[in-house]
Amino acid sequence: DQQVKQNSPSLSVQEGRISILNCDYTNSMFDYFLWYKKYPAEGPTFLISISSIKDKNEDGRFTVFLNKSAKHLSLHIVPSQPGDSAVYFCAALSNTDKLIFGTGTRLQVFP
Amino acid sequence: DSGVTQTPKHLITATGQRVTLRCSPRSGDLSVYWYQQSLDQGLQFLIQYYNGEERAKGNILERFSAQQFPDLHSELNLSSLELGDSALYFCASSGNTGAGEAFFGQGTRLTVV
Numbered sequence: 001d002q003q004v005k006q007n008s009p010s011l012s013v014q015e016g017r018i019s020i021l022n023c024d025y026t027n028s029m030f031d032y033f034l035w036y037k038k039y040p041a042e043g044p045t046f047l048i049s050i051s052s053i054k055d056k057n058e059d060g061r062f063t064v065f066l067n068k069s070a071k072h073l074s075l076h077i078v079p080s081q082p083g084d085s086a087v088y089f090c091a092a093l094s095n096t097d098k099l100i101f102g103t104g105t106r107l108q109v110f111p
Numbered sequence: 112d113s114g115v116t117q118t119p120k121h122l123i124t125a126t127g128q129r130v131t132l133r134c135s136p137r138s139g140d141l142s143v144y145w146y147q148q149s150l151d152q153g154l155q156f157l158i159q160y161y162n163g164e165e166r167a168k169g170n171i172l173e174r175f176s177a178q179q180f181p182d183l184h185s186e187l188n189l190s191s192l193e194l195g196d197s198a199l200y201f202c203a204s205s206g207n208t209g210a211g212e213a214f215f216g217q218g219t220r221l222t223v224v
Contacts, residue, residue: 006153034212043113043201043215044154089154098167099144099203099213103153 003027004092006102013109019077021105023090026071030092035064035075038087038104047088048075080109114138117202117216125224129190132219136183136204142166143185144213145177148199160185192223 005024013019023033031052036044050057050064050073057064063076077084090102114137124130136143145157156169160179171177174192179185189196199220203213 036215041217043115043203043217045113046212046214049212091154094167096167097142097161098156098159098169099205100156100169101146101154 002103004090004100004102006088006090006105008105009103010106010108013080013107015082015109015111016079019075019080019084019107019109021075021077021088021090021107023073023075023102024071025073025092027092027094028068028071029095031095032093033064033066033073034091034093034099035062036089036091036101037084038089044089077107080107082109082111085109113214113216115202115204115214115216117200117219119219120217121220121222123222123224124192126192126194128192128223129188130192130221132187132189132200132202132221134185134187134202134204134216136185136202137206137214140204140206140214141183142205142213143179143183144203144205145171145185145187146201146203148201148218149195150198154201157187189221194223197221197223 034049035047038044066073087104116135141162144159146154157171159167177187199218201218203215205213
């Protein structure tokens with residue numbers, strides 16, 4: 001049972017444009033949602049999070065939007081840079097402190 | 112550097128064997144998570160410990176077990192290994208902020224031959 005889903009395995013965006021990564025979840029009891037970035041041969045690194053009581057959180061070029069009624073969140077990166085090329089994981093924190101990850105979306109930013 | 116240390120970085124072993132993966136969390140972090148990432152798969156949650164006690168369990172096989180010691184380091188034991196157990200195993204730690212921000216180690220790549 002995949003509680004956190006990232007339906008797009010890959011995304012290709014031109015440098016300077018906006019990257020939008022999507023994530024859907026099924027459990028309305030999740031307290032926090034997080035995005036992690038992963039380069040090859042490295043562990044995931046935390047990028048940005050949002051509480052379930054908010055609908056937007058912004059940190060520099062990264063903004064996460066949460067639509068609770070649709071059980072959907074998205075990560076916007078603008079402007080996209082070649083260094084943003086990585087695998088992005090969406091994760092959700094349950095009220096039992098279980099951190100559950102999606103399957104990831106590979107973002108490629110080309111010049 | 113996340114502050115989370117995993118050893119060994121690479122491990123090659125034969126089917127049927129048993130291995131132990133080790134994780135040292137960030138200083139002060141009480142929670143330790145273990146994840147498995149198979150080829151082209153997402154991060155599968157295995158198990159979480161908090162201050163020495165099992166806190167949450169995911170899709171962890173009965174052949175696998177884990178523990179967290181009084182000094183807060185954790186070990187993941189994998190036994191009767193099968194080819195399909197070949198994967199990257201990540202450990203992550205977090206403080207008790209409630210915000211879920213976990214810091215990951217670089218992983219142990221296990222290859223079962």
